[in-house]
Amino acid sequence: MDVQKIPCARESVLFGSVGSLVIGVGHFLATSRIKRSCDLAACGFIFSTLGSWIYCRYNYAKLRIQQRIVQDGIKKKVMYEGSSIDPTANSVK
Numbered sequence: 489m490d491v492q493k494i495p496c497a498r499e500s501v502l503f504g505s506v507g508s509l510v511i512g513v514g515h516f517l518a519t520s521r522i523k524r525s526c527d528l529a530a531c532g533f534i535f536s537t538l539g540s541w542i543y544c545r546y547n548y549a550k551l552r553i554q555q556r557i558v559q560d561g562i563k564k565k566v567m568y569e570g571s572s573i574d575p576t577a578n579s580v581k
Contacts, residue, residue, distance in 0.1 A: 496544035500537050507536025 491497045512529025516522065568574045 504537030
C-alpha cells in the first residue's frame with residue numbers, strides 16, 4: 489500500500505513529526521528531563537497526527553460533497569437546458 493496515495497496521510501505524519509519535535513524539545517529545554525521529554529514527544533506525535541488527520545479528512549469529505557453537488561447541478565443544467573422544463577428559463581406568459 490502506497491501511503492502517499494492516501495489523502496491526508498503525508499500531511500498528518502509531517503504535522504505529527506513537527507508537533508512531537510516542538511513538544512519534546514520544548515519540554516526538555518524547560519525541565520532537562522530526558523525520559524519525560526521523550527514520552528511527551530511520543531504522545532505529541534500521536535495527538536498531533538490524529539488531530540491533523542481528523543481535521544484534514546473532515547475538510548476532504550466536505551470538499552467531496554461540494555464537488556458532487558456541483559457535478560449534479562451541471563448534469564441537470566445540461567440535461568434541462570433549452571427544454572420546456574428548464575427551471576432557469578424565462579417563461580413568457
